[in-house]
Amino acid sequence: MKAIQITAPSEMKVVDIEKPELKPGEVLVKIKYVGFCGSDLNTFLGRNPMVNLPVIPGHEVGGVIEAIGEDVPESLKPGMSVTVNPYTNCGKCASCRNSKVNACEHNETLGVQRNGAMCEYIALPWSKIIPASQIPPRDCTLIEPMSVGFHAVSRAQVTDIDIVMVIGCGMIGMGAIVRSALRGATVIAVDLDDEKLELAKRVGAHHTINSMTENVHERLTKITEGFGPDVVIEAVGSPATYVMAVNEVGFTGRVVCIGYAKSEVSFQTKYFVQKELDIRGSRNALPADFRAVIRYMEQGTCPKDELISKVTKPETARQAMEEWAAAPGKVFRILVEFD
Incomplete structure (x- = not known):
């Protein structure tokens, strides 16, 4: 499947990688759109000390459920519009012990400490899938950064x-x-x-x-x-x-x-x-923050079109990133469309 990879500072290319195999407890998401965020820009510019290159960027996701693995709740169904919680938590550190899993000492965010979602499909534990059935996949990309x-x-x-x-x-x-x-x-x-x-x-x-x-x-x-x-x-x-x-x-x-x-x-x-x-x-977000953003967006008052500065394809993603680097103050979000 097609993926975008940052291989070195100022170097980004489209690569072909294996489509993930669905395991028990996982959900396979067909990626429709992924947003570039500030951490991705810093990775591209060589200013992100937490990244090990090469890396597939992207953790602001809009997609649909493609398939469901075993032992996944029935509430998650194929075709459902979703975003994802891109953070991990170890369950053992002080933050996790205090129920502040957003600040896990050993967190690995998609596209930063581990490969991200800027590809055609991604498989994740069902607990990281956030249903947003009333919100189109394009607009789902705004949920994580707003959260x-x-x-x-x-x-x-x-x-x-x-x-x-x-x-x-x-x-x-x-x-x-x-x-x-x-x-x-x-x-x-x-x-x-x-x-x-x-x-x-x-x-x-x-x-x-x-x-x-x-x-x-x-x-x-x-x-x-x-x-x-x-x-x-x-x-x-x-x-x-x-x-x-x-x-x-x-x-x-x-x-x-x-x-x-x-x-x-x-x-x-x-x-x-x-x-x-x-x-x-303040670090990352909790599930309650995601739910609150989804509720806000469902009300229909969010100026979604103005918050999406540009939609590009994988083949032109590098050019879009270079344009953002040249004028960072003028961009809210750049989306890469995989659909």
Whole structure:
């Protein structure tokens, strides 16, 4: 079967691999679409230290069930539209012991620590199959990245009395904006791109700030009447946005970090103490986060077409990745179509 493989930095090609054999307890999924995410871009650029090349990328999946193995629940049926939970959990580490399997110490994500789903078929344990029968396979690719943003909002314990600032309006940031708005919070979206900020308004942001052209602190002071946001969710992963999160969050506020900064970050640690901050990491997502995204998407208000920047074929995937690398700020998601 056909698959896409990243063989070395800036090298991507279509290869032929064996179609997986279905084992007991597994489901065979026919892949229709797979999304390229930021980790795939970093792998392509040689900036992902967790990857061992060559690797088949891809963990944002939209497909249909092709076949069912033995000992699989009857609720999973051939032809059903699905996405997948791309993470593993060992069941033995501290995170798993504490029922936080999303942060398993030994997690292996599809397309990162193990070969991913950017191929025609994939076989996975039935417990990793997430039914989404009311959502077309193309749109199922948006579920996993949005669930990461949803999980960050859960980590922040957002309520309807909170003012939440989300830094970064990519796919994961959009998920955080959506979930915060669904919980009734007042949401402030911060980004460098006006088009992304306009879309952030459509999915629930009440205020937007272009940090390239506006003074973020002055705008926040006005919006929050000088108190600062109750919650800041960092969804960029740069030293500047990490510092912004700590500096701008209100006293006794919560800072939730999703993005990985690629270099060391210097903080005024006095703010940690003076503000008595809760600073929390947020990794991957839990099954409940996937279900919440599916419910949101079933409501029909998600601007799915705007969130999908480009659909390409396996043979032109490398070109699409090169275009994304040249203008990363203009892309939400690039999908590869295998159908």
